[in-house]
Structure formats: structure tokens, C-alpha cells
Amino acid sequence: xxxxxxxxxxxxxxxxxxxxxxxxxxxxxxxxxxxxxxxxxxxxxxxxxxxxxxxxxxxxxxxxxxxxxxxxxxxxxxxxxxxxxxxxxxxxxxxxxxxxxxxxxxxxxxxxxxxxxxxxxxxxxxxxxxxxxxxxxxxxxxxxxxxxxxxxxxxxxxxxxxxxxxxxxxxxxxxxxxxxxxxxxxxxxxxxxxxxxxxxxxxxx
Amino acid sequence: xxxxxxxxxxxxxxxxxxxxxxxxxxxxxxxxxxxxxxxxxxxxxxxxxxxxxxxxxxxxxxxxxxxxxxxxxxxxxxxxxxxxxxxxxxxxxxxxxxxxxxxxxxxxxxxxxxxxxxxxxxxxxxxxxxxxxxxxxxxxxxxxxxxxxxxxxxxxxxxxxxxxxxxxxxxxxxxxxxxxxxxxxxxxxxxxxxxxxxxxxxxxx
DNA sequence: AGCATTTTATAACGGGCGGTACTGAATCAA
DNA sequence: TTGATTCAGTACCGCCCGTTATAAAATGCT
Numbered sequence: 001x002x003x004x005x006x007x008x009x010x011x012x013x014x015x016x017x018x019x020x021x022x023x024x025x026x027x028x029x030x031x032x033x034x035x036x037x038x039x040x041x042x043x044x045x046x047x048x049x050x051x052x053x054x055x056x057x058x059x060x061x062x063x064x065x066x067x068x069x070x071x072x073x074x075x076x077x078x079x080x081x082x083x084x085x086x087x088x089x090x091x092x093x094x095x096x097x098x099x100x101x102x103x104x105x106x107x108x109x110x111x112x113x114x115x116x117x118x119x120x121x122x123x124x125x126x127x128x129x130x131x132x133x134x135x136x137x138x139x140x141x142x143x144x145x146x147x148x149x150x151x152x153x154x155x156x157x158x159x160x161x162x163x164x165x166x167x168x169x170x171x172x173x174x175x176x177x178x179x180x181x182x183x184x185x186x187x188x189x190x191x192x193x194x195x196x197x198x199x200x201x202x203x204x205x
Numbered sequence: 206x207x208x209x210x211x212x213x214x215x216x217x218x219x220x221x222x223x224x225x226x227x228x229x230x231x232x233x234x235x236x237x238x239x240x241x242x243x244x245x246x247x248x249x250x251x252x253x254x255x256x257x258x259x260x261x262x263x264x265x266x267x268x269x270x271x272x273x274x275x276x277x278x279x280x281x282x283x284x285x286x287x288x289x290x291x292x293x294x295x296x297x298x299x300x301x302x303x304x305x306x307x308x309x310x311x312x313x314x315x316x317x318x319x320x321x322x323x324x325x326x327x328x329x330x331x332x333x334x335x336x337x338x339x340x341x342x343x344x345x346x347x348x349x350x351x352x353x354x355x356x357x358x359x360x361x362x363x364x365x366x367x368x369x370x371x372x373x374x375x376x377x378x379x380x381x382x383x384x385x386x387x388x389x390x391x392x393x394x395x396x397x398x399x400x401x402x403x404x405x406x407x408x409x410x
Numbered sequence: 411a412g413c414a415t416t417t418t419a420t421a422a423c424g425g426g427c428g429g430t431a432c433t434g435a436a437t438c439a440a
Numbered sequence: 441t442t443g444a445t446t447c448a449g450t451a452c453c454g455c456c457c458g459t460t461a462t463a464a465a466a467t468g469c470t
Contacts, residue, residue, distance in 0.1 A: 001468040002416030024316055026231060030458060040419055042460075051458065100319060107315045110376050111229055114305060123377050154386035157374070161387045165370025169362070171315050172328050181359035182366045189394025206438040207446030235428065245449050247430075256428065 009047055012037040016048075017058040017065075021104040025055050025118050026111060056121060062104045063125060066093055070129055079140035080190050083159055086133070087186060090163045091179035094170035102171035106164050130160045162186055214252055217242040221253075222263040222270075226309040230260050230323050231316060261326060267309045268330060271298055275334055284345035285395050288364055291338070292391060295368045296384035299375035307376035311369050335365045367391055 015036040019028045030051065034041050048054040073085035094103050105122050112119045137152035146152070166179050220241040224233045235256065239246050253259040278290035299307050310327050317324045342357035351357070371384050 001414070003418075003466045003468095005417065006466095027316060027318075029456080031456090041458090042420095043418070045459075046417075102315060106373060109373055110307060110312045110315050111232060113232075126377065151386060151390070154390055157379075157383060158387045158390045161370035161374055162367060163370070164373040165366035165368070168311060168314055168369040168373070169366055172331065174362075178362060181356060182363045185356070185359055185363045185394075189390075206444075208436040208438095208448080210447065211436095234426080236426090246428090247450095248448065250429070251447075 005047070007037070007039050007043070012039055012044075012047070013054075013057060013061055016054055017061050017104070020055055020058050021062065021107070022098075022101065024111065025051075025108045052117060055118060059104065059121060059125075067105070067125075067129075069093075071132070074132060074136045079137055079145050080187070082133070082136055082140075083190060084183075084187055086159060087162065087166075087183040088180070091166055091170075091176055091183055094167055095174070095176040095179065100171055100173050103163070103167035106167040107171065126160065130156050133159060159186075210252070212242070212244050212248070217244055217249075217252070218259075218262060218266055221259055222266050222309075225260055225263050226267065226312070227303075227306065229316065230256075230313045257322065260323060264309065264326060264330075272310070272330075272334075274298075276337070279337060279341045284342055284350050285392070287338070287341055287345075288395060289388075289392055291364060292367060292371075292388040293385070296371055296375075296381055296388055299372055300379070300381040300384065305376055305378050308369070308372035311372040312376065314369075331365065335361050338364060364391075 015038070016033055019032050019036045022028075023032060030041050030044070033044065033051075033054070037044065039047070044054065048057055069089040070086055073082050073089065076082045076085055090103070094101060105125060108118055109122050109126075134153050134156040137146060137150070137155055140146040141148055141150055141152060146155075162182070166174075166182060169179060169182070220243070221238055224237050224241045227233075228237060235246050235249070238249060238256075238259070242249065244252070249259065253262055274294040275291055278287050278294065281287045281290055295308070310330060313323055314327050314331075339358050339361040342351060342355070342360055345351040346353055346355055346357060351360075367387070371379075371387060374384060374387070
């Protein structure tokens, strides 16, 4: 019983994700969110709770919808292809909509206090991704894909660092091709084959 | 004539720099600044003007005091040593005080609107640094230090991207040694000699 | 139809922010 | 000493933010 909800929760969450992605957590006001979601402010509270809760829901959607290629990339046969797909996929997503978009998972790490739950959630995901890549590279060492002398942890950190750096570049207005130049150099130094952009430039949707 | 100023402008500016570095532009309130500078709010306005003007003054101080190693690095004899000093110096500074400090020039790029004068100033400095490095690498190609086939612009972007990525890592709590692992891999791929940390780990002050 | 219940929309509250009058105190010229 | 001028500190203003009370509109059960 009772009145029915007049807006679609999922599409409203996508609109909120878009706003948070572009403006960041602190930069996105309820006015921005309400307008983009086409929902009056109390409706947002009723459906999602806090601003913080709304951001965490949007972050979950972001991870499943836009960061899925990272976990998929881990299943590539060689470490080179894994890293290639991670780096090119990151460059694609960070420049896919407007320029100056960047990575939602990185944009709010640099702001906020130390024990901010928002920051904690972002860092937790980043840490999980890095250890997953670390393990994947250890596997590559076992398989002989990477030399036994390779520092798997350092390489994983290197890839994640480069991803974050590209996110800053993208937020600063770098084009996709500019990011690809960075990726090219990073991949040229990897023990394996060369980059083939066409393999990974359309794996976004 | 008139009453004399009772605080030292320079040390107050350093205190402001410290606050902005740690908390970012938006994150630093006048309460924080006033407390750290030991100057009441109207005194700050009288001495420096706006919050924006204060930040720009602090940014200038940051560049001259903490980013000087970058322009110095360009004078190293080989491109490898140039990049080595830039990357190691960045890792040093980003983790020199507390952890979770990062780079003041990067922290506020990800926040703020598109045409924010703060963001413009940060991006301008970053662009200047990148083109300076680009020119230096072109020179290295002329000198035969880098192969003629090298993409100097892409390499310069690569170095700047890595620097920014490490800034995010540092803000997320990475230690100096963790950043050095990233630097090691980046340098291992550079056409030239290997990294010697002792050369660059004390060039901060 | 009539009531309970849930959603909607307007409007407001408390708090923190950047910025500023205003009152005293300190300094220097005359 | 007097007075003009500049700094110091308290207290305040207007604004925007996240959040919530409130009342009207819409639904389903009986």
C-alpha cells in the first residue's frame, strides 16, 4: 500500500554516479544531485539515505559497471596482455565521456581527511585491485611468463601508480591518444609482446 | 608610521603552505590557517588578501622551496640521471613529512571546477615542467644519449604521469620504499644506467 | 467511500564557510 | 602630548551546505 515511487532508482543512481564522477564527493552538492537525478532532496534521502551512503552506492555501481574490465583483464593468458588491458582500459574510461573526467576511484583520494569512510572505501578497492594483480603476476612467474627475478609486487604497484597518474592527466584534460603514448612506453618496457590498441579500446560498455 | 606587524610574514606563509599541502585548498579552512599561522583572520587578509591569493603565494613558495630539484634535475648530464633525479626526488618529497602528504601541485588538480584559477595555476606549472623535460629529452636525442627513434614527448609525459601517480600513492599512505620500487621499474626500462639511490635521496633541503 | 500509508514538494533549520565592521592598542610625526 | 595611522582581536554577516519537519497528493486495503 501507499503511494508508488515515481522515479527509477537505478537510473537515478546512474545520474548520481555521473555527478560524483565529474565533481567529486565534496564538489557535488545536493542541488547538483537533485537536478541530475530529477528527484527532490527528501526523495534521495528516502531512497538512498545519507550523501555518504549515496556515494558508496554510486561507487559500487561504478566498480561493477566501469571497473569490471580490470578483474576481467586478470584472466588474460599472459602478464603482458593483462597489463595492456588494464592500462588501455583505464585510458579509455578516463577519457570516454568528456575530457577532464578521470577516475572516480582516484578523484576523491587526494581530498578528505585521513579517516574519512569515503577515502577508506576508495583505498580498500585500490588495495584489493593491487593485490589481485600482484597475485596474477606471481602466477605469471610460476608459469615462466615473467622471469623469476621479477619483482611482482613492485610491478603491480607500478601499474597501479601509472593508472592513477593517467587519471590525474585525464582530469587535467589529456586526450586518449596522449594517455596511449604513456601506455605505449610502459608496455614497451614489459617483458612480452607489443601493444595492440584495437584489442582493448572497445571493452568499455 | 602606524603600528608594526607583530608576526613574520614569511614564517606565516610557510605555516599556510603546510596546511594547504596537507589539507588541500578547499579542505583548509580559515580556522586551520589562522591557528597554524598564529595570525587572526583579519591579519591574514591584510597581509595576503584573499584565500585564493594566499594559496597562490603559498604555491609559489612550494615551487621554489620544494620543486626546485626538478629544474635542477634537467641539468644532469644524461637523460637517465635527469629522470632518476626527478622520480626519486618526487618520491622523497611526497613522503618526507608525514605519510599521506603527497604533492601540493597534484592534490588540488582532481578537485575544483574546470575554470578554477587555482586549478589553472597548478596545471600551468605542470605543463611548463613537462615541456621543459620534453625539450631536455629532445636535447638528449640530439646528443645521442637517447635513440633517435625515441618519442621524447611521450617519455616526458610518462615521467610526469608517474610522478602524479606516486603523489596519489603517497597520499594514500605509501612509504618511500614502496615508491622506490615503482621508480626502480621505471628506471630499469630507461635506456641508460641503473638507479643509485644514494645519489638523490638527500637532495630535498 | 474512507482510512492508513507512502511518496512528493516546499520550505525551513543548524552549522560551517569566506569575508568584514568595529573597537582597542601600538607606533611615529609634529 | 597630541593626533593621525596602522595593526590586533572579537564578533558578526551573508551564503551555501547537508539534513529534516511539514503538509499535500497519490495509492491500496477494507
